[in-house]
Amino acid sequence: MTMPLTSTRISPDWPCQVKPPGSYDWERSAAKWLRELIPARYASYPALIRHPVLLARHAQIQVEQEIRVARTALQTARAELPTLGLPEAVIEHTIKMYAAEVLQLQHIARSVRAVSTALARR
Numbered sequence: 623m624t625m626p627l628t629s630t631r632i633s634p635d636w637p638c639q640v641k642p643p644g645s646y647d648w649e650r651s652a653a654k655w656l657r658e659l660i661p662a663r664y665a666s667y668p669a670l671i672r673h674p675v676l677l678a679r680h681a682q683i684q685v686e687q688e689i690r691v692a693r694t695a696l697q698t699a700r701a702e703l704p705t706l707g708l709p710e711a712v713i714e715h716t717i718k719m720y721a722a723e724v725l726q727l728q729h730i731a732r733s734v735r736a737v738s739t740a741l742a743r744r
Contacts, residue, residue, distance in 0.1 A: 696720035
């Protein structure tokens with residue numbers, strides 16, 4: 623008994639917004655999801671529209687930069703936020719927000735890598 627292409631195992635990091643590799647229209651769903659991760663001004667660049675693997679590369683770089691920004695904000699929050707006159711409760715909430723954002727962005731980065739790998743193998 624032969625298995626259909628769509629039964630291949632996908633990464634646990636695979637984004638739910640993207641159809642499984644090999645399924646109908648999966649590359650379009652991947653490109654749509656990847657476009658949501660980059661600044662809107664990039665969406666009209668022909669090279670990124672025509673080459674999903676290039677779009678995935680750019681999305682990976684974008685997410686890596688966002689991780690750096692969130693880490694910097696987290697690492698400097700305790701020292702810098704009090705100088706802005708913010709209440710301690712706001713500072714603590716902001717620190718928790720940045721910590722959660724770092725974790726979320728790391729998950730997104732793993733998802734982008736999974737999609738990138740699948741696009742490169744097509």
